[in-house]
Amino acid sequence: MSTRFFGEGNIGSDPEVKMFPSNGNQPPRGVMRLNVRFDNPVPSDNGNVDKGGFWANVEIWHRDVEQWAQLYQKGMRVLVPGRMVFSEWQDSERNNRSEYKVQADRIGILPFRISQVIQESAQNSQQNQQSQQRGAPPKSAGPDGEWSNPVGSNTYQ
Template identity: 30%
Template structure:
């Protein structure tokens, strides 16, 4: 959407994502990403940590179940999403404002780790989108195909798997 504030945050999860379900059965996962800048202090000849940013984040629907089943406390992640501001009244009656990240994409950072991706079974119905809109959640299922293959395809039909099988031209 035009005018939305989209940001990318790299940091570590402070706890396992907390998966909950709304009264309508819609899954939502909430978690916090801690992002700490590091700068080299030439005078002291050492790296120094800056002030940490703790950003609350949320994901919805099947995405929430995927995040809760894949990411754990301490993992370094890269998250992209839209900043949302909401106002509320605390228990003492004070007006508060919270800024949260509504995550569109998230994954583990591979700078200091490795990961193996397993494609979840498609639930159909087209785009599921983020946010709190409609749609019915379905449990995620794992498939035993190659991580990047199209369901039902075989790797032998993959243009990149067999050199020379499609000539010198790219297959698209």
Template identity: 30%
Template sequence: MADNTITLVGNLTRDPELRFTTGGKGVASFGIAVGRRYQVNGEWQEQTSYFNIVAWGQMGENAAATFTKGMRVIVSGRLEQREYQNREGEKRTAIEINADEIGPSLRWATASVERTPRAEGGGNAGGGARGGSQSAGGNAGGGDYFPSDEEPF
């Protein structure tokens, strides 16, 4: 299977919405806008693309507790397509980024990272922010892919 990792840098278009599965696992969803500037015949053009992001588990909970609309973030994850039925019973398709990593962009900001305690059974390492700064998250869950969250040292 081909690798479909995508990395985006953009601004949150809405505050993360945190929900929980029936099993108690957190899942946060939010949107980001990614802008691009380029020249055509000496004139600057702007193009903005919008992406839906899904973050599972402790990382999703950390993202919901940390990020707010307008913050600039870096998201690395997998491009995924999912099908669902809307309220009228019509079949729909959604394309979204299932986040493996989320963090603040430090290009025009600073951040203070605070580690969250590990959950029983190995849990996840994550971050929380203080004083309106942005912080990094932990591990993604959901789907069939579970990256190792063990520290390399």
């Protein structure tokens, strides 16, 4: 049984990733699992008040989850569209267990509580680390080449 789900919440733990080898004609793929606290903010006179949020395990299947897991951190605000799925199983002591989990179509990072996001190739990362050690400001690649990255500045060069 499943139903469509669309929720916004905070990640409660660092991501867990498990990779699976290719099987016949299917390429290798993996699953990334996050524990997310979905809230229910209700406007009040004193701002928003959380009225009955819940914790849910979120999982997303894809071949690139190992790289994606480096982007997600505990406390980060995310938007998750997907399906709410109910699953039942027996544990090692033969006890019946069940849970609701979210099988995500995607996991969007919302800009709350993020101070800086840097995504670059490994080669650019090494060059930036070397230039920062020499005291030079970090560089970012753009359509017209490189430009200075004014971290913490409101003016862009």
